[in-house]
Amino acid sequence: MSYRLFLFSILVWLSTALQGKPPELSPRDTRVKVEEILKAHATYHVLTPDLVQRALQNFLEELDPSKTYLLENEVTKWTNPSPELLSTVLEGYKRESFTTFQEIHALMVLAIERRNQIEAKIKNLPTPKDVLVAEFKKLSWAKDPAELESRLLKIKGLQKETAEKYDPEIQSTFFQRIDKRRLNHEQELISAAEGHRLQTVLSLVLKATSAALDSQTNYFTPSEAGQFMMQVEQRLFGIGAQLRDDLNGFTIVRILEGGPAQDSKLKVNDKIIAVNREPVVGMDVTEAVEYIRGPQGTPVTLTILRKMQEGGEDEKLDIEILRGEVVLKDTRFESNYEPFGDGVIGILKLYSFYQDPKYSSSSDLLQAINELKKQHPLKGIILDLRSNAGGLLPQAVSVAGLFMSKGVVVSVKDNTGQIQRLRNIDSKVAFDGPLIILTNRTSASAAEIVSQTLQEYGRALVVGDGETYGKGTFQTFTLESTNFGKVNPKGEYKVTRGRYYTVSGKSPQLVGVSADIVVPGVFSTMEIGEKYSKYPLATDQISPSFNDDLSDVPAIHRNQVMRLYKFNLQPVLTTYQPYLAHLKKNSSLRLEGNKNYRNFLSEIDKKEFSSEPSGIFGQTDLQLSETVNIMKDLLFLNKST
Numbered sequence: 063m064s065y066r067l068f069l070f071s072i073l074v075w076l077s078t079a080l081q082g083k084p085p086e087l088s089p090r091d092t093r094v095k096v097e098e099i100l101k102a103h104a105t106y107h108v109l110t111p112d113l114v115q116r117a118l119q120n121f122l123e124e125l126d127p128s129k130t131y132l133l134e135n136e137v138t139k140w141t142n143p144s145p146e147l148l149s150t151v152l153e154g155y156k157r158e159s160f161t162t163f164q165e166i167h168a169l170m171v172l173a174i175e176r177r178n179q180i181e182a183k184i185k186n187l188p189t190p191k192d193v194l195v196a197e198f199k200k201l202s203w204a205k206d207p208a209e210l211e212s213r214l215l216k217i218k219g220l221q222k223e224t225a226e227k228y229d230p231e232i233q234s235t236f237f238q239r240i241d242k243r244r245l246n247h248e249q250e251l252i253s254a255a256e257g258h259r260l261q262t263v264l265s266l267v268l269k270a271t272s273a274a275l276d277s278q279t280n281y282f283t284p285s286e287a288g289q290f291m292m293q294v295e296q297r298l299f300g301i302g303a304q305l306r307d308d309l310n311g312f313t314i315v316r317i318l319e320g321g322p323a324q325d326s327k328l329k330v331n332d333k334i335i336a337v338n339r340e341p342v343v344g345m346d347v348t349e350a351v352e353y354i355r356g357p358q359g360t361p362v363t364l365t366i367l368r369k370m371q372e373g374g375e376d377e378k379l380d381i382e383i384l385r386g387e388v389v390l391k392d393t394r395f396e397s398n399y400e401p402f403g404d405g406v407i408g409i410l411k412l413y414s415f416y417q418d419p420k421y422s423s424s425s426d427l428l429q430a431i432n433e434l435k436k437q438h439p440l441k442g443i444i445l446d447l448r449s450n451a452g453g454l455l456p457q458a459v460s461v462a463g464l465f466m467s468k469g470v471v472v473s474v475k476d477n478t479g480q481i482q483r484l485r486n487i488d489s490k491v492a493f494d495g496p497l498i499i500l501t502n503r504t505s506a507s508a509a510e511i512v513s514q515t516l517q518e519y520g521r522a523l524v525v526g527d528g529e530t531y532g533k534g535t536f537q538t539f540t541l542e543s544t545n546f547g548k549v550n551p552k553g554e555y556k557v558t559r560g561r562y563y564t565v566s567g568k569s570p571q572l573v574g575v576s577a578d579i580v581v582p583g584v585f586s587t588m589e590i591g592e593k594y595s596k597y598p599l600a601t602d603q604i605s606p607s608f609n610d611d612l613s614d615v616p617a618i619h620r621n622q623v624m625r626l627y628k629f630n631l632q633p634v635l636t637t638y639q640p641y642l643a644h645l646k647k648n649s650s651l652r653l654e655g656n657k658n659y660r661n662f663l664s665e666i667d668k669k670e671f672s673s674e675p676s677g678i679f680g681q682t683d684l685q686l687s688e689t690v691n692i693m694k695d696l697l698f699l700n701k702s703t
Contacts, residue, residue, distance in 0.1 A: 084250075084261035085283050085553045089158035092264045095555065096155060096271055099279065104477045104535065104560045105599055106275050109155055111148040116274035116597060117267070118143060118151070121163055124266045125251070130214060131173040134203040140166060141203075160267055167251070167263050174248045180211050181241070189219035195308050224310040224335055224343050227367055227378050240344035265553065277595030278537050278558045287541055287554040300355040301362065301383050303328065307347040311335045311367065322386040327379070329368065336365035356385050395423065397430035400690050405439030407693050409686070411446040415453030415461065415508040423453070424460035431464065431492045442496035442693045445512075446686065448526065448583065452507025452533070455562075459484045462512045464492040466521050469565065469632035470607035472511045474536065476560040483607055483614050489630035496637075496696050497522040500689050501575060503585035506531035510570040511562055518566045520635030523578045523642075523696070525689050527585060532592035534562045534571025535599060558599065565607050572601040578638075579646050579692060581653070583685040587666050608634060641699045648695050649688060659684050 100107050118140045126132050139147070140162075151162045193216045204210040218237075225236040253259045268281040302321015305312040311333035317323045335343055337353040345353075354362055361384055367376040396411040410430055415423045434440050443465075452458075459471045463486035473483045499513045499522045510530050516522035539556045541549060561569045572592050592598040610631070612620050638645075653659050662684055 084253075084258055085265050086551045087261050087264040087268070087553070089160060089260075089264065091552050092160065092267055093155060093158045095268055095281070095552070099272055099275070099281075099555055099557050102477060102538070102557045102559055103275055103279065104558050107477075109152055109271075111145065111152060113271075113274050114148050114151050114155075115143055117270045118162075118166075120270035120273050121166060121266055124269050125167065125170045126173070128198075129201045129203055130210065130217070131170060131177050132203060133173075133207070133210065134205050136169060136173070137203055160263065163263055163267050163270075164260075167259075167266075171252045174252060176207065177210075177214075177248075180207065180214060184211060184215055184218070187215065189215055189222050191219060191223070193217075193219045193223075195220070195310070220310045221343055224367075225341075227335060227376060228341065228365070229339075236341050236343070239341050243344055268553065268555075272555055272557070274597060276535070276558050276597055276599045277592060278533070278535055279556060281553055281555045283553050284549045284551055287549045300351070300385055301326070301328075301364075302386075305334070305347060305351065307350075308333070311343055312347060312350050322383050326383045327381050328364070328366070328383070332366040332368050333376075334364050334366050338363050339365065358386055360385050394421070395426045395430070397434070399434060399438065402441050402694055402697065405441040406434065407690060407697075408434045408440055408443040409446060409690070410443060412450055412461070412509075414450055415455075415457035417454050417457050422460070423457045424464060427461060427464055428492050435493075440493065440495065441697050442498070443493055444498045444500055444686075444689055444693055445522070446500045447505045447509040447513060448500055448502040448685075449504045450506070450509040451504065451531075452509055455484065455508060455511075455536070458508035458511045459486055462486060462515055463488055465494070465497055465516055466519055467491055467630045467632040468627060469519070470610050471515050471565065473563040473567070473604060473607060474560055475563065475602075475604060481604060481614055483610070485610070485627075486632075487627060496693065496700065498689060498693050498696070499524050500686065501526040501530050501577065502583045502685070503527045503529070503574075503588060503590045504531055505575070506533040507536075507562075510534065510575050511564060514564040514566075514568070514570055514575045517575070517578070518564055518634075519632050520637055520639075521632075523638050523645075523692075524575060525579045525581055525692055526577050526685060527583055528580050529574035529576055529591070530570065531590065532570055532572045532574035532598075534569040534592075534601065536560055536562060561599070561602050563602070563604050567604045567606040569602045572598055578642060579649055581649065581685050581688045581692075582663060582666070584666055638696070641696060644699060645692055645695055649692055652688060652691060656684075658682065659688070 096109070100109065106113060122132065122137055122140060143151075147162070154160055154162060197216065201213075204213060221237070221240065228236060251262060253262065265281070265283055272279045272281040300321075301323040302318035303314050303323045304316040304318070306315050314323075314328060314330055314332045314334065317328060317330060334350070334354075335341065337350070340353065342350040342353060354364070356362060361382050363380055363382045366379050366381060368379060370377055394413050394416050398409040398411075399406040400409060401407075408431065410427055412423055412427065417423070431440070431443070445465075455472065455474075462471045466486060467489045468486055470483045470485050473481055475481045497516065499516060501509065501513055501524055505513065505526075510533065513522070513524050513530065517524050535558045537556050537558050539554065541554045561571050563569045574591060610627075612624055612627070615623050
């Protein structure tokens with residue numbers, strides 16, 4: 063039920079379309095890069111027929127992601143390849159021959175010609191009305207040109223409904239602009255220059271092959287690598303909003319605190335249809351975002367459609383915003399509290415696990431905890447890790463260390479099978495009282511490590527969606543370790559090197575972290591997580607590390623380390639177990655009796671539902687409010703006993 067959410071903190075989505083000049087690849091370069099990626103990968107070290115079959119499927123979808131060119135009978139040969147064909151393609155990789163992919167590309171060239179003929183045929187035909195975006199969620203290949211024609215008419219119908227909202231002078235160029243973008247993309251694929259055409263094919267081969275290994279391994283063209291690094295650095299100049307591509311515009315799904323959009327007239331669920339009076343419908347979401355970004359202090363005018371009351375016409379507005387620096391440090395962390403009895407419940411919201419020369423997630427949390435303790439009796443803490451997609455692994459260790467004594471926080475097993483354990487070595491605990499960690503389906507990676515490890519030590523209860531994202535793998539990116547940040551003209555790649563494991567030896571990969579008490583939020587029914595990705599790696603398990611023998615420490619240093627480390631190790635606690643049944647029962651009764659929450663659950667079951675990711679409904683963060691109630695119950699029960 064999830065759509066293409068453009069969430070900076072969860073996913074980095076890059077357009078499959080090539081931009082400008084293709085990478086400077088030769089067949090030999092392609093073979094070498096494939097071998098490099100395989101050598102570094104956590105699971106796959108050689109190409110197999112299964113991987114080749116995946117690569118063929120990926121290659122088709124790289125060429126025709128919208129399934130508006132090729133037909134089912136044309137691609138069956140590659141979507142259901144024979145063992146002989148797979149063997150031929152596999153041998154081709156070894157011999158630096160990619161003729162099968164060139165054959166598919168040649169078919170695409172013919173399909174482009176057919177698409178243009180269909181476009182000419184339907185140019186003046188009436189378009190269907192009331193087309194649902196959900197129809198385009200999971201498309202199969204069209205069976206014949208008639209079905210292809212119908213699909214294109216529906217897309218035009220969606221676009222026409224939006225075009226009618228534009229000013230007349232923009233309407234006249236609306237479809238011209240969409241057609242121009244399509245034709246430019248087609249021209250990139252069918253470049254007359256033989257060398258460029260081959261390089262285009264080879265770059266798509268690398269994309270298709272790397273993505274066949276798992277959901278997190280990717281090849282980037284030079285321009286895409288630059289975009290990716292901008293996301294990694296979490297610094298850009300823009301307006302500070304997260305967008306979803308709905309084909310007929312880009313819906314604002316979240317406005318980032320501290321960004322220029324926060325102080326503007328923009329609202330969540332506004333639909334952007336033009337930037338500086340240039341239509342953006344039909345663009346890739348990344349290109350639309352690039353239009354919105356620009357130098358700090360320069361203005362950008364967004365034309366938006368805003369839904370009025372049910373049954374009313376959408377209101378069209380032009381909103382001018384001054385671009386500014388958008389750095390996630392402005393939304394890295396929040397501290398709040400809820401009064402309770404003669405003290406407070408601390409509510410600490412952590413957006414990512416970060417560190418720079420001035421700040422870090424652990425130091426900011428420590429300062430907030432100390433300030434709360436200084437100002438009030440601190441009864442309990444809710445650590446809100448919803449929509450926290452992770453970050454720096456050492457910071458995950460440091461954050462966990464605020465709530466536990468010495469001990470293993472996370473273990474890492476790389477592609478060679480070597481296991482390294484990361485430990486909290488500071489026995490000083492910032493807060494040892496009742497702790498609840500609030501998670502949702504988009505809590506991932508380092509957020510899952512902290513949640514699950516503190517849960518397994520018995521230091522925290524996990525509350526929220528039934529499970530978290532399920533990303534228990536780590537990746538390395540070639541641009542970070544080579545060329546001193548200079549992008550390789552042959553492209554860069556990100557490869558999954560291994561898995562994370564919490565103190566129990568379990569990996570969150572694929573399965574996520576299970577909540578002790580389920581309190582559904584806005585993402586709870588959506589198809590979000592590793593298990594919904596195309597080729598996710600399986601979960602895994604190693605030996606528990608509760609009794610840490612320091613076996614990963616070199617023998618020459620082990621005894622010395624043990625003398626310093628063996629005191630004040632974190633025990634496994636059962637603090638919350640006597641109360642868990644009561645906490646679950648009380649929470650269930652509250653949710654059943656909360657009319658606003660029942661309405662919220664009904665809304666998130668709707669296919670077209672969209673809301674701000676935090677889970678706000680009726681101006682109330684229902685998921686957080688119920689978590690506060692659970693903490694109050696816990697404090698009461700704990701005091702009563």
